[in-house]
Amino acid sequence: MNETFGWTWVVVGFVSGATLGLGFDRADWLGGYDSPRRRLLRLAHISFIALGILNIQYAHSALPERLSGALQSCSSWLLIAGAILMPATCYLMAYDSRAKPLFALPILCLIAAGTAVVRAALSP
Numbered sequence: 001m002n003e004t005f006g007w008t009w010v011v012v013g014f015v016s017g018a019t020l021g022l023g024f025d026r027a028d029w030l031g032g033y034d035s036p037r038r039r040l041l042r043l044a045h046i047s048f049i050a051l052g053i054l055n056i057q058y059a060h061s062a063l064p065e066r067l068s069g070a071l072q073s074c075s076s077w078l079l080i081a082g083a084i085l086m087p088a089t090c091y092l093m094a095y096d097s098r099a100k101p102l103f104a105l106p107i108l109c110l111i112a113a114g115t116a117v118v119r120a121a122l123s124p
Contacts, residue, residue, distance in 0.1 A: 001059075001076060001080075002055040002056070002058045002059040002076055002079060002080065003055070003056055003059035003060070005052075005055050005080050005083070006052040006053065006054070006055030006056035006057075006058075006059065006083075007052065007056065008052070009048050009049070009051060009052030009055065009083055010048070010049055010052035010053065010056075012048050012052075013045060013046070013047075013048030013049035013052060014049070016044065016045045016048055016087075017045045017049075020041060020042065020045055036094070037094045037095070040090045040091070040093050040094035041090070041091070041094050043090045044086070044087035044090035044091050044094070045087075047083070047086040047087045047090065048083075048087050051079075051082065051083035051086060051110075052083065054079065054083070055079050055080065055083060058075075058076065058079055058113075058117070061117070063117050063120040063121050064076065064117065064120065066120040066121075066123055067116060067117075067119075067120050071116055074112075074116070075112075075113045075116035075117060076113075078109045078110070078112050078113035078116075079109075079110070079113045081106075081109045082106045082107075082109035082110035082113060083106075084106075085102075085105050085106035085109060086106035086110075088106075089102045089103045089105065089106055090103075
């Protein structure tokens with residue numbers, strides 16, 4: 001599941017990058033290079049690719065197999081949830097600053113999943 005999701009997310013990242021690239025040559029595009037909107041949209045684009053790759057790596061790692069069935073399933077779903085929520089909250093925040101508190105959701109999902117994998121790595 002994580003591998004298929006990961007590759008899908010990488011492709012979505014390529015498409016979002018191509019879309020963002022259409023306006024890169026205009027200095028005032030999305031408020032200029034340093035504007036918060038443009039920064040958040042770039043973060044969303046790279047999060048598609050980076051978190052897609054992380055899901056692929058998770059699928060190929062032996063570490064999740066060291067986790068109990070419930071914890072393995074939970075960490076798998078948390079990685080997917082974090083990967084979905086990260087670009088979604090970036091897009092929301094780019095257009096509505098009131099969405100800023102939502103940014104904690106993907107971070108918490110990813111920290112929880114990463115902690116489970118580290119726990120597996122440290123267990124004998």
